[in-house]
Amino acid sequence: MSTIEHPPVALTIAGTDSGGGAGMTADVRAFAACGVHGSVAVTAVTVQNSLGVTGFHEVPVDVVAAQIRTVAGDMGVEAAKTGMLASREIIEAVVGACDAVGIGRRSAVGPGVPFVVDPVAASMHGSPLLADDALDAVRTQLLPRATLVTPNLDEIALLADVKVVDDASAREAAAALHAMGAAAVLVKGGHLEATTGRAQPECVDLLCLDSGEVHEFRSARLASPHTHGGGDSLAAAITAGLARGMSLVDSVALGKAFITRAVEHSYPLGAGHGPVRAMPM
């Protein structure tokens, strides 16, 4: 054995993507690329390729909860993230299990390990991945436990009913999500060009902390159409940073550097949108 200590353990609570571009398949790669051991609680199995989602199998809620308990109880989890949580019932089961094992800012055992909530509401093709009553469960049950919530602009519109068009409305959105209980909010500006119809030379993400501090993360906007799994990979890389003991601001910086390069090296795959690349191939 060349290694005595094990790498930090991160957990993703998410759906699978048969095409291998997004969901927990992207998370597993991003975790490895960021040097953490990735563990998994599968919430759903999707039949999916570069053109969209054509089928869906939900994992029973008790099996979702059992995966979380089994991993945390034996290996320990240093940070966790959520991806696609398809129904209110699954969200409730996830919250129950996370509370029990000490994941999240509000848990049965006091403040727990960092919990990144990526409120995946629709696939990038627009197929809904979240039932309507699940949105309310995201607001009332997940956000109050979130160390960080990482919505894109569409998810902000759904969750907080704020249309982000500029810096002021981005801050307004962050304040609304804060008020729902999230400790920190990362407003991802990646979709701003599509939302406003105005050309955006830069991709600006705004990290709003509960102290009131705001950090801006800027990168050049890349023209790649192959950004499948981009949101998942960013959240996973941030979670990996937190699992490694980095501060939230440093973890987001790591995530931003990671995703910028992953988009830069993205590749075409199938007839639709290709994925971002976690590692050189």
Add this chain to the structure above:
Amino acid sequence: MSKTPPRALTIAGSDSGGAAGLEADLRAMTVCGVHGCVAVTAVTVQNSLGVSDVHLVPPDVVAAQVRAVVSDIGVGAAKTGMLATAGIIEAVAAVVDEVGIGRDPEQVPFLVDPVAASMYGEPLLADDAMDAIRTLLFPRAALVTPNLDEVRLLAGVTVTDRDTARTAADALHDLGARWVLVKGGHLHGSPEVTDLLSDGERIWEFAGPRIDTPNVHGAGDALASATCAGLARGLAMPDAVAYAERYIRRAVAASYPLGAGTGPVSPLWAVADWDRDV
């Protein structure tokens, strides 16, 4: 933007602990330069101590995943891991025929890793499923990669040395597989690990020192996935196996303890440079 890398498909179960199953497959494929796709057959509740529950994915959803991947993304090779039931095996056999994955040279190579039990001995396969692997999957396999326990279950041969390993390879070849890799890793007491590859006529031996670690969870999956990645990249069978043997030796050497039981082999050695850069 880069160019599209080779693609490979794993038809396998998920391991919540992230050490084995499709998680190990995805990491090995990525590290070996291949985009990994998945058809999930089962969701296991598992940690370093064992498997405490299994949720099966319906056979039609398993088949639909294979179809969605091959029709749009296309793959250069495919492998199986835990297939759990005869119903899932029947669905897999039918869909690989449909999409052109199989044993013949004009087909996409099909690697069958006949996972029968977890490394703790817990069955991952229903009783009638072993028969289905033998009769439905082996005749479609470009390569089968049993360990010694699986050799005994599938071919009724107990491997104790080089001669019995050859007898086993012949017996498995007779079941219909084009190539057979008999993995000697479970032959304890030997200072070397020797894996034997056969196409029914010729023999290749891959020998290396036994690495002293108890943390070998996911080693079989990683070896099969790296072989599958080699095939997807266009390597001939003996070269793909040789490539995977090099990969798994590094991964076993980099294994780490995790949890109270058996830790995993690690692909993380391969990402150290990438990690430093971020």
